[in-house]
Amino acid sequence: MSGRTPSLTPPDDATAPVRHPDAPPAGELLGAHYAHCFGCGDAQPHGLQLQARAAEGVAITAEFTVKPEHQGAPGLAHGGVLATALDETLGSLNWLLRAIAVTGRLETDFVRPVPVDTVLYLEAEVTAVAGRKIYSTAVGRIGGPEGEIAVRADALFIEVKVDHFIDNGRPEEINAAMSDPDQRRRARAFEVNP
Numbered sequence: 001m002s003g004r005t006p007s008l009t010p011p012d013d014a015t016a017p018v019r020h021p022d023a024p025p026a027g028e029l030l031g032a033h034y035a036h037c038f039g040c041g042d043a044q045p046h047g048l049q050l051q052a053r054a055a056e057g058v059a060i061t062a063e064f065t066v067k068p069e070h071q072g073a074p075g076l077a078h079g080g081v082l083a084t085a086l087d088e089t090l091g092s093l094n095w096l097l098r099a100i101a102v103t104g105r106l107e108t109d110f111v112r113p114v115p116v117d118t119v120l121y122l123e124a125e126v127t128a129v130a131g132r133k134i135y136s137t138a139v140g141r142i143g144g145p146e147g148e149i150a151v152r153a154d155a156l157f158i159e160v161k162v163d164h165f166i167d168n169g170r171p172e173e174i175n176a177a178m179s180d181p182d183q184r185r186r187a188r189a190f191e192v193n194p
């Protein structure tokens, strides 16, 4: 799927992604990168509460159940919510590289409508890395992990330092995150990345 627009096409000097030696084994749940994250946080009652699991290679699977709070049209998931699920799944991949990265570009295809109560089965993989640029692709299926594709996306994530959040985030939340030992541990795991 990757590379439908020039900025999502890896350059000639791009390399294959390398799974970090400390990446969690295939099958392991990753857990939220931040409890208040709209995509994965368990402290966000109306968030997606998406649970991502490491797969083989630099790949992830994730599941997200569409709730009534996620509607756009009556009884159907909002497209922006589905794009969020793809964004979150693609963002989780960076944990396997031990890279902190933010979404630079996200290109989404909405292939089929997704009704409320549907479980969206997502799978994503990193396809290439070039310097700070991380290229990845994802699909979301309905009816089961092998079901029909309802959504798909290609993305470009850009690696950043922890300072990206400290410098740009609202001080209230940054200070709370920095005084949370679990959050600090997660941030440190990234910073020892060689």
Ligand SMILES: CCCCCCCC/C=C\CCCCCCCC(=O)SCCNC(=O)CCNC(=O)[C@H](O)C(C)(C)COP(=O)(O)OP(=O)(O)OC[C@H]1O[C@@H](n2cnc3c(N)ncnc32)[C@H](O)[C@@H]1OP(=O)(O)O
Pocket (backbone or CB within 6 Å): 007, 033, 034, 039, 087, 088, 091, 100, 101, 102, 103, 104, 105, 131, 132, 133, 156, 158, 160, 162, 165, 166, 174, 177, 178, 183, 184, 187
């Ligand atoms: C202890 C407390 C601390 C807390 C710790 C927290 C740990 C948390 C862990 C993990 C968090 C992950 C959270 C995931 C959440 C889900 C994912 C999201 O939704 S993220 C939110 C949405 N995204 C943004 O808000 C980005 C906003 N944009 C920016 O900040 C900048 O534009 C940024 C950083 C992306 C790039 O800015 P530059 O100044 O660093 O770098 P430049 O030089 O502009 O770009 C680098 C390369 O990338 C290309 N590039 C950048 N943006 C592009 C774009 N949109 N399309 C195509 N190429 C792009 C450029 O052309 C350049 O390429 P060439 O090196 O020249 O080849």
